Amino acid sequence: MLFKNYFLFNQNEAQVIEGKYEFNSRDEIPEKYKWKVEDIFESEIAWENTFSNIKANLKEYEQFKGKLADSSKQLMACVKFDQEIGIQLEKLYLYSMLTKDIDLSNSKNNSRNDRVMILYSEITASSSFIIPEVLAMEENKLQSYIEEQEFLKTYKHYFENLLRKKEHILSSSEEKILALSQPVTQVPYNTFSIFDNADLQFPTVKNEKGEEVKVSHARYTASLYSLDRSYRERVYKNYYKPFIEYRNTLSTLFNGNINAAIFNAKARNYKSTLEASLKPNNIPVEVYDTLINTVAENLQPMNRWGKLKKRILNLDEFHPYDSYVTLFPGIEKEFTYEESKEILLESLKPLGEDYLTNLKRAFNERWIDVFETKGKRSGAYSSGTTFGVHPYVLMNWQNQLNDVFTFTHEMGHNMHSHYTGENQPYPYANYSIFLAEVASTMNEALLLDYLIANASSRDEKLFLIEKNLNNITTTFYRQARFADFEKMTHSLTEQGEVLTHEKLCELYGKNYSELWGDVMTVDDEETYTWARVPHFYYNFYVYQYATSFAASQVLAEKVKSEGKSAIEKYLNFLKAGSSKYSIDVLKDAGVDMTSEEPIKAVVNKMNSLLDEMEKSI
Numbered sequence: 001m002l003f004k005n006y007f008l009f010n011q012n013e014a015q016v017i018e019g020k021y022e023f024n025s026r027d028e029i030p031e032k033y034k035w036k037v038e039d040i041f042e043s044e045i046a047w048e049n050t051f052s053n054i055k056a057n058l059k060e061y062e063q064f065k066g067k068l069a070d071s072s073k074q075l076m077a078c079v080k081f082d083q084e085i086g087i088q089l090e091k092l093y094l095y096s097m098l099t100k101d102i103d104l105s106n107s108k109n110n111s112r113n114d115r116v117m118i119l120y121s122e123i124t125a126s127s128s129f130i131i132p133e134v135l136a137m138e139e140n141k142l143q144s145y146i147e148e149q150e151f152l153k154t155y156k157h158y159f160e161n162l163l164r165k166k167e168h169i170l171s172s173s174e175e176k177i178l179a180l181s182q183p184v185t186q187v188p189y190n191t192f193s194i195f196d197n198a199d200l201q202f203p204t205v206k207n208e209k210g211e212e213v214k215v216s217h218a219r220y221t222a223s224l225y226s227l228d229r230s231y232r233e234r235v236y237k238n239y240y241k242p243f244i245e246y247r248n249t250l251s252t253l254f255n256g257n258i259n260a261a262i263f264n265a266k267a268r269n270y271k272s273t274l275e276a277s278l279k280p281n282n283i284p285v286e287v288y289d290t291l292i293n294t295v296a297e298n299l300q301p302m303n304r305w306g307k308l309k310k311r312i313l314n315l316d317e318f319h320p321y322d323s324y325v326t327l328f329p330g331i332e333k334e335f336t337y338e339e340s341k342e343i344l345l346e347s348l349k350p351l352g353e354d355y356l357t358n359l360k361r362a363f364n365e366r367w368i369d370v371f372e373t374k375g376k377r378s379g380a381y382s383s384g385t386t387f388g389v390h391p392y393v394l395m396n397w398q399n400q401l402n403d404v405f406t407f408t409h410e411m412g413h414n415m416h417s418h419y420t421g422e423n424q425p426y427p428y429a430n431y432s433i434f435l436a437e438v439a440s441t442m443n444e445a446l447l448l449d450y451l452i453a454n455a456s457s458r459d460e461k462l463f464l465i466e467k468n469l470n471n472i473t474t475t476f477y478r479q480a481r482f483a484d485f486e487k488m489t490h491s492l493t494e495q496g497e498v499l500t501h502e503k504l505c506e507l508y509g510k511n512y513s514e515l516w517g518d519v520m521t522v523d524d525e526e527t528y529t530w531a532r533v534p535h536f537y538y539n540f541y542v543y544q545y546a547t548s549f550a551a552s553q554v555l556a557e558k559v560k561s562e563g564k565s566a567i568e569k570y571l572n573f574l575k576a577g578s579s580k581y582s583i584d585v586l587k588d589a590g591v592d593m594t595s596e597e598p599i600k601a602v603v604n605k606m607n608s609l610l611d612e613m614e615k616s617i
Contacts, residue, residue, distance in 0.1 A: 026102065026373045033337070034102075035392050036366035040095045047095055047112070050088055054119065057085070061126040068133040072145035075134075076152050082127055083426050087387050089123060092116050094386045101377035101394060102369065132175075134159070135166050157579060158427045165280060168268040178267060185263060188256035189537040195249075196534065200242050205234040215239050224324040236321040240525035243532050250531040251501040257537050258493045273490045277540035281432050282581040287593050288543055292487065294599040295480040295546070296514070301606040302477055303517030305469055308610065310519055312617065317521045320512075324470065331463040334399040337370050344408050347450035348443060350559045352567040358418055359411060362393070367414065372396035380406045382413035385577070387429045391417035405444055412443035419574035428579040433541075435582050437548035438555070439574060441475070445556040458616060465613050472606045476549045477515060483543035485511045486536060504530045550598040551591045553605055558590055566590065 023029050041047040064078040096113040103109065134142065142159060146152045170178065202215035208228045213219065215238050223235035243250065258273070265276035278285055310318040312327045335343070341363050345356055362368060367390055369376075376396065383392040393410045397403055416439035421429050448468050455461035485508055489499055497503075509527035513520060535542045555573075558566040573589035583593060591598050 023371055023373055026376075029371055029373065032366065033368075033370040034366065035098060035369040035394075037095055037098050039366075040091050040098075040386075040389050047092065051092055051115070051119065054085060054088055054092070054123070058122060058126050061129075065129050066133070068130070069137045069141065072148040072152065075145050076149045078130065079155065080151065082130065085123060085127075087426060089116070089120060090386045091389060092119070094383060094389060094392075098369075098383070098392060102373075103375040104377055105375040131162065131169075132172055134162065135169055139163060154425050155427055161282070161581075164282065168270065168279075170268070174267075178264070181263075185260035188253045188260060192250070192253045192257075192537055193534065195246075195253075196532070203238040203241055205231075205238050207231060224321060225326065227325060227329055229322070229325075232321040232325065233319070236319075236523075237525060240528055240532075243528050244525070247501040247528065247531060251499065251504055254489075254504065254530065254536065255493065255499055257539075258490055258499075261490065261539050262494060272494060274487060274540055281434060283434060283583060284594055287547065287583065288483065288487070288540070290594060290596060291480055291543055291546055291550075291599060292484040294596045295477065296484065298600065298603040299477075299514060299517060301603055301610060302473065302515055303519055304610055305473065305606070306516045306519035308614065318516075318519050319521050319523055320526045321523075323473075323516075323520075326463070327466055328459050328463040331460055333401060333460075335401060335404050336399060337395075337397050337403075340404045340407055343404060343450070344411060344443075344447070347408070347447045350446060350556075350567075351570065352564075354571065355415065355567075358415060362390075362411065362414055362418070365390070367391065368393045368395060370395050370397050372398070380410050382410045382417060384413070385417040385421045385429050385431070387421060387426050389421075391421070405447065408443040408447045409440040412440035415439065416574050419571065420577040423575035424577035424579055428577040431577050431585075432582045434544050434547070435585060437545060438551045438586070440552075441549050442552040442556055442570075444471070445552055449556070449560075462613060462616055465609050465616075469606065469609055469613075472549075472602060472609075476546050476602050479542045479545040479549075481511055481515045482533070482535065483540070483546065485530070486540060486542065489530075489536075490540075501531075547593055547598075550602050551586055551589075551593060554591050554598045554601050555589060557601070 026034070041050070060081060064074065064081070068075050068078055093113075093116045096109070096116045100106070100109040100113045137145075142163075146156050146159060169175070204212050204214045207213045208226065208231050215235055220235055220239040223232050226232050261273040261276070265271075265273045268276060270276035270279065274288060275285060278288060306318055306323070309322065309327060313322060313325070315322060345359065348355060348359065369392070372378075377394065378396060380393070380395050383394075385391060391414050393407075393414050395403070395407060395410070413436070416431065416436075420431060448464060448471075452461055452464045452468070455464060488507060488511075489504070493499060499507075505524075505527035508530045509522055512526055512529070513522050530536060555566075555570055559570055569589050573585060576585045576588070579585075580588070586593055
C-alpha cells in the first residue's frame with residue numbers, strides 16, 4: 001500500500017470483594033466495562049461483507065499500473081482508490097484484533113485476524129507498483145500534478161517526504177534483491193528471539209520461603225524488587241548463567257545483527273547504520289549525539305541516587321541487584337477502576353477542559369476494556385489511530401498502583417490517537433515512534449506530581465518520589481546509556497573490528513560503571529547485559545525512550561507554568577499526526593530535541609527530587 005504499514009448481582013454475576021471486581025466469565029462483566037466493537041462494525045456480517053468487497057476489488061489496482069505518470073487525474077484516481085482500500089483494511093484489522101484479544105482461545109476470532117494479515121499481504125503485493133512509479137516521475141511533473149488536483153494537495157507533504165528518500169530507494173531489480181535478502185539479514189534477531197524465549201534454560205534457586213523455583217525472565221525482574229537481598233542475589237547470579245555459558249553464540253549473533261545493518265545501510269547509500277536508522281524519519285543525527293553526550297556529561301545525579309540508596313539500605317557494597325528494591329516498603333494502597341478514573345481527571349486538569357472532555361468520552365463511551373477474564377490478552381495497550389474510528393484501550397485491572405500508572409500511560413496514547421484521527425486526513429492520521437511515548441509519559445509525569453502533592457503521609461510521599469526517581473533511572477538514563485553502547489558497537493564494527501565477547505563485556509562494563517559512578521560494585525554478570533537485551537537487535541531504537549521522556553518532562557512543566565498558551569501548543573502536538581516531520585512537531589510544541597535543554601531539564605528534575613527526598617529522611 002502507498003501510505004501505511006500495520007503490525008498493532010447475583011451469585012452468577014460479579015462479586016464485589018473489598019473494592020475488587022472478580023469475574024468468572026466475560027458475560028458477567030457489566031457492558032460499561034467492555035469496549036464497544038460495534039463502533040467499528042455493527043456485526044460480524046458487516047465485517048465479512050467489507051472483507052469480501054476489498055478482496056473482490058483488488059484486481060482494480062491493475063487499471064492504474066504503468067499509467068500514474070499519464071495525468072494528474074490518473075494519479076489522483078489511484079491514490080483515492082488506494083486510500084479507500086487502506087481505510088477499510090484498518091477497520092478490518094482493528095475489529096479482528098480487538099475481538100481476538102478478549103479471548104485468545106477463540107479459534108473463530110483468531111482465524112479472522114489471520115485472514116486480515118493475509119489480505120494485507122495481498123494488498124501490498126497488488127499495490128507495490130505505486131511508489132516506484134511515483135519516484136520514476138520527473139519531480140516537476142509530480143509537483144504540477146499535485147497543484148492541479150485539490151485532493152492531491154492534501155498529500156503534498158507525503159510526496160515531498162517520499163522524494164526526500166529517493167536517493168536511498170534503488171532500482172526495481174535492486175529492491176527485489178534487497179527484499180530477497182531480508183530472510184537472511186533477519187536471521188540474527190530471529191535466532192536470538194527463539195533462543196531467548198524458547199530454548200534458553202535457566203537454573204533453579206530457593207525463593208524467600210526456601211522453596212525451589214525455576215528462574216525466568218519474569219521472576220528475574222520481580223526478584224529485583226524483593227526485600228530479601230540474598231534472594232535477589234541468587235536470582236541475579238543464576239539468571240545470567242546461561243547467557244555466560246552461550247557467550248560465543250550470543251556474541252556471534254550480536255555481530256551478525258550489526259553486519260546485517262551495515263549491509264542494508266551500504267546498499268541504500270547511507271553513511272552509517274545510525275544515519276540509515278534516523279534519516280528515513282528525518283531525525284537529525286545530532287539529536288542522537290546530543291542525547292548521549294549530554295547524558296554522559298551529567299551522570300552525577302545517578303551517583304548521588306546510588307549513594308543515597310546504599311546509605312538507606314545500610315549496605316557495605318551496592319550491587320546491580322540492589323538498584324531497584326524499594327527504600328520505603330509497606331506502602332500498599334489499592335485503587336479501584338472507578339477511583340482511578342477520578343484520579344486521572346484530577347491529575348490531568350493542567351491539560352485543560354477539552355482534554356478532560358475527550359477523556360470522559362473514552363470513559364463513558366466504552367473505549368476501554370477493563371477487567372481480566374480467562375483467555376483475554378495479558379498486559380495493556382492502546383490500539384493507535386484507525387481513521388474514522390476512535391481508539392481503544394485494553395487493561396487487565398488488578399487494583400494496584402501500577403494499574404493507575406498503566407492506565408494514565410495508555411490514555412495518553414489513546415488521546416494522542418484520538419486527536420490525531422479527529423484532525424488529520426488519512427495519510428497523516430498516524431505518528432512516528434519518535435513521538436509515540438511523549439503523550440504517555442506526559443500523563444505519567446502529571447500523575448506523579450499530583451499523587452506526590454496529595455500524599456496522605458510522609459512515607460507515601462517518599463515512596464512516590466522514589467518511583468519518580470526510578471522512572472528517570474530506567475526510562476531516561478539507562479536507555480540513553482544503552483544508546484551510547486549501541487552507537488559504540490556499530491561504529492567499531494563499521495571500522496572493521498570484530499567484537500568478541502570479551503570486548504563486548506569490557507565496553508558494556510565500562511558503560512554501566514560510568515552510569516552509577518564509584519558507588520556501584522559492578523558484578524561480572526552485569527557486563528554480560530549486552531547478551532540478553534533484545535532491543536540491541538532493533539538498531540537504534542532505544543534512544544527514543546529517553547528523548548520522549550525528556551520531551552514530556554519539558555511539556556509537563558510548560559503546561560503547569562505557562563497555562564493556556566502551552567496547553568494550546570500541546571493539543572496541537574496531539575493533533576499534528578505526521579502532517580510534519582516529527583522533529584518539527586515537537587519544536588512547534590516548544591521542545592527542541594536538537595538542543596541540550598530537554599536533556600538537562602530531566603537532570604535538574606532528578607536533582608530536585610533527590611533534594612526533596614534528602615530533606616524528608
